[in-house]
Every structure is written in C-alpha cells, then in structure tokens.
Amino acid sequence: WRFTEELRSSFSVGGQAVTTEENWVSAYGEDFPGPGDAVVSSAAQTLGFEGRMRIVNGGFFLQELLDFRNKYFLTLGLRVDGNSAFGEDLGLEAYPKASFSYVVSDESFWNADYGQLKLRAAWGQAGRAPGAFDAVRTWDPVGWGGLPAFQPNNLGNSKLGPERTSEIELGFDGSFFDDRLAMEFTYYSQETTDALFSVRQPPSAGFGGSQLTNVGKIENKGIEFGVNYTLWDRRDWGADIGGSVYTNNSKVLDLGGAAEFGMGGRGYIVEGQPVPVLRGFCVTNPNEKAEPIIEADCDYGPNLPTKTFGINTMVRMPYSMNLAVRGEYQGGHYAYNVNDGESYTRGIRWPSCFNAYPDIDAGNISNLTAIERARCIASNANRDFAIYPQDFFKVREITFSAPVPFTVPGANEARVIFSARNAIRWQKAKYTFADPETSGGFQRGDTGLNEATHTIGGSIPTPAIYTFSLRLNF
Secondary structure, three states: OEOOOOEEEEEEEEEEEEEEEEEEEEEEEEOOOOOOOOOHHHOOEEEEEEEEEEEEEEEEEEEEEEEEOOOEEEEEEEEEEEEOOOOOOOOOEEEEEEEEEEEHHHOOOOOHHHOEEEEEEEEEEEEEOOOOOOOOOEEEEEEEOOEEEEEEEEOOOOOOOOEEEEEEEEEEEEEEOOOOEEEEEEEEEEEEEEEEEEEEOOHHHOOOOEEEEEEEEEEEEEEEEEEEEEEEEOOOOEEEEEEEEEEOEEEEEEOOOOOOEEEEOOEEEOOOOOOOEEEEEEEOOOOOOOOOOEEEEEEEEEOOOOEEEEEEEEEEEHHHEEEEEEEEEEEOOEEEEHHHHHHHHHOOOOHHHOOOHHHHHHOOHHHOOHHHHHHHOOOOOOHHHHEEEOOEEEEEEEEEEEEOOOOOOOOOEEEEEEEEEEEEEEEOOOOOOOOOOOOOOOOOOOOOOOOOOOOEOOOOOOOOEEEEEEEEEO
C-alpha cells in the first residue's frame, strides 16, 4: 500500500502448523536351534520394544514493513506459538520483533565516491520448546519380581515452557573503493530467560532424577565481522582476500535459586561462569619437576569457542585457472577427552604419555613434570586431567580449477577441478591426537542446554577428503 509517493507499506500475515510423529519397533532374539536364516521368532529367547512420540507445533505471525524514501526501513512483527510439549498451565507464547535500517549513502550529502553504506539495528525474541515428555509425569512400565510394575521416571512440571531469548543487534554493511572493499559488522547481545536446566529433585518426592525447569538466565555477547578486498583485477590476473572474526562470551546470570549443577562431560552451570564451564580436579604446578599439587573444583574455562577467525583468498590466473584457499581458527575453549581420560585411569599405555614411559619404567620419576606424574602414573590419575584446551586451525579447503588443454567433442566447456578439504590441522594441545571437532561418542539431548557439554575423542574424526573431477557443459 502506498500512502504517499515517499511512504510505502507492506503488511504480511501467515500461519504454520507442524506435526512430527516418530514410531519405532525393535526385536531381539538369541539361542537359535540350528543353521539357516536367523529370524527373531525362531529364537529361544525373544524380546520386543516399541516407542511412539508425537509433537505438534503451531502458530501465526504478523509483520508490517514501512519504507520511507527507499532509504529508511522499519519492520515490526509478532509471532505467536503453541507447542504440545508445553505444560498444561501454559498457553500460547508471543515473540515480538522490530528492526530499522538506514541507507546513508542515498543521502544528498554523501559523496558517491565514498561507496555505499547501510546502518541497521534490530531487536527480537525467540523461543525454544522443551522435549516431548519433559512437562508430564511419566513412569517406566517394567517388570519386578516376575510381575508387572511401574517405576518412577519423570516428575513432571505443569508450568514448563520454552526458553525465551531476547537479542539486540547493531551493525552496518558497506562497499567502498568502487566495490573493491566489502565489509559487514554486527554487535549482538542476547539474554535468555527461563532457560531450560535439569534441576535435581528431592528424593522424598519419589523421583530420584532431575526435572527440566525454567530457572536460568544467561547472556551471550559478541561481534561478527567480515571483510573482503580485491587486491588487483586485471584481464588475466586477479586476487581477492577476505577474513572474518566471530566472538562469543557467555555467562550464567542467575539460576533462580537452584544450586549449581553438572551437565555431564565435566561441564557445569555456575553463576558468573561461562555456559557451560569445564570444572574438575587440576594440577596447579603442571610444568614443575615435582610431585603434583592437586586441587578440586578448578574452573578450566568455557566449553564453546569464544573466538573464531577465518581467512580466504581467491587467485584468478591466465587461461581461466582459479585457486581458492580457506582456513579457520577456533579457540578459547576446553573439552574433556574421553579416550585419554579412560586410558589414564585404567593404566593403559597411551600415546599422550609415550615420552614419560621410559623414565617411569626406569624408575626415574624425578625427570617427570608434575602433570606427567599425574596423568601417566595410574595411581595418581584422574579423568579430569584429560581436560585440554581445544584451540585449533584447519585449512578447510584448497581448490584448483582449470580448463582442460584439449577439445571435448560436443562440449561448450570442460574443466578439471582438484579439491582438498581438512587437509592440514594444527592444534594447541600437542599431547593429544584427538581432532577437536570430534564428539565424545555419548548421546546428546536436544532440550535447551540439557546435556550439551561437548566432549571429544569417542567418534570418528572429520576425514581429509581429496577429490578430482572433470566437468563438462554441453
């Protein structure tokens, strides 16, 4: 709708409903009577298992976009959602949003030689629903003494609702020097209220486990910055170089009266600390050649990267040849290494201790540092000594492409492409060989921050992949 020649309006309304159903059946049999194809029903002992889950999520949204002089833009919106996983005492949840952008370079005072610049600001809210059965009281139908029986499972919470995150963003987009330099910058600040945490329940209630509860308040702050610059651009030669910086600093602001608690994988939720913080026993004199001084409840640091740096370049060469390289660094975080922790405590001879074993076998303990004595001598070992810094750099991709030096009948274009991915890796923790991007091999929940600690070492690492291809266009 055009109010005037300078003011236009665009109004949107919509709705969405999504139903997810998951059904599974598994059967198990053992002790088969003879040769032949084994089917479960022919086994002497058989067991069957079945599960069903249904989640319904629905809502609608309203949005108004105002455009003034094609350089001032204001957007106002509202989304209303309902979810079958909410507690019975909870109804619909509303999430508003607002954003504004200003194209400064369209102003009369702006010199066109400066380039283009847009300022932007936004605020909005979003939610994350709990799991399908987190709000209801559940029981495990299991046998007891050969008779049918139930065991307590989930206590239930009729007021359980979604996490609510409010975020404000400020930034700009710019293109300068005849579009040779492109930049994007964003500062963001998030605050999550009613964060979903698993809170231990009093045993007197008859339910010995934890109950998901809306008790937490956390914050995340950081910047996102990207830049790309054309170094030179000729007919046969050209080169672009770019980079990016992402930071994130999280903190638990409030636990709503709940006590600090562990999330598994050595991760803890503690007021005033990152989300989550790696906590455990530590050696306070790791590099001294002395007996280890061990302290409990040491806060190693955040479990998620606090800074990510990226770099990329593209080189254009004669005969339409191209070379592209992209690398990434992540750092500032810690994780528990499952393989190392289990090996230390079980006395398994492990590569992380290969340099220490000759002195241990010879009885020359005085040659070992405190951390080597703590990790590599089984009587001193603790799984927490396998918490390592996870700083790493990877060359994510190297790609070279060129036209084939011969004619392919019927083809308009033919190119060969060689690509190497994850071919080069550097990591700060030299004494462990686990790829920092592997997982610990444990199952992870998808409910808020519950069981969200990242451990490493238990799964197959990201492979280095080399590909060669021939592409033909007809």
